[in-house]
Amino acid sequence: MFMKIIEIKVLRGPNYWSIRRTKLIQMKLDLEEMEQRPSNTIPGFADRLQQLLPSLYEHRCSIGAPGGFFQRVNEGTWMGHVIEHVALELQTLAGMDCGFGRTRTAGTEGVYFVVFSYMEEDAGIYAAEAAVRIVRTLIDAQPCNLEEDIQQLREIREDTRLGPSTGCIVEEADMEYTRKGYGPRSQVPLQILLWILPVIKKKQNYYWKPLKYPCQKVPWCAMKKG
Ligand SMILES: [Zn+2]
Secondary structure, eight states, rough: OOOEEEEEEEOSSSSSSSSSSOEEEEEEOGGGGGGOGGGGGGGGHHHHHHHHOOOGGGGGGTTSTHHHHHHHHHHHHOHHHHHHHHHHHHHHHTTTOOOOOEEEOOSSSSSSEEEOOOSSSHHHHHHHHHHHHHHHHHTOOOOOHHHHHHHHHHHHHHHHHHHHHHHHHHHHHHHHHHTTTTTTTOOOOOOHHHHHHHHHHHHOOOEEEEOSSTTTSSOOOEOOOO
């Protein structure tokens, strides 16, 4: 194995790299021996990359025209830069259009900051790791299952998109709960209790306490802590 991820940071606000782009993955990457091997020195690398990810043709890179990135790979560029573009393209292919990237030296020989935009944090982190792995297999001329990674990214996207809407439902249930006055010590029907249970659990400032009246149908009530 060569090329080591030193750290992956999720940037969520104004940052060193961009004023406008606030959602960035910043990966610190040690190229190790690949520091001595830019893309043009690896036989067949550019062709394999082009074959695996033909849509990278759209990446204009510093050339500023379609095919620009491929031109850079053919002329010779370092693997951090290639990984940046692959990470962006993986996300784009999974339906998360991301287009900002930078790769700069981190001050130590062979160590780079590979920076690229994300739409969903977890997908961004996945893309960083997958891009390193994919570029490794391309260097080694090994087979690569790209579709599997794209499918993984799609699933991460779906999962994280479900998150906020579930959040909304809980929020609504919470409002309902407050509006109907099912406050502390009130004895609410079991069904409603079960319905609001996740809300109360979520709020965490409630706990469950058995009532002192065993004849009652609902033996529990929600008590506010403190
Ligand atoms: Zn570029």
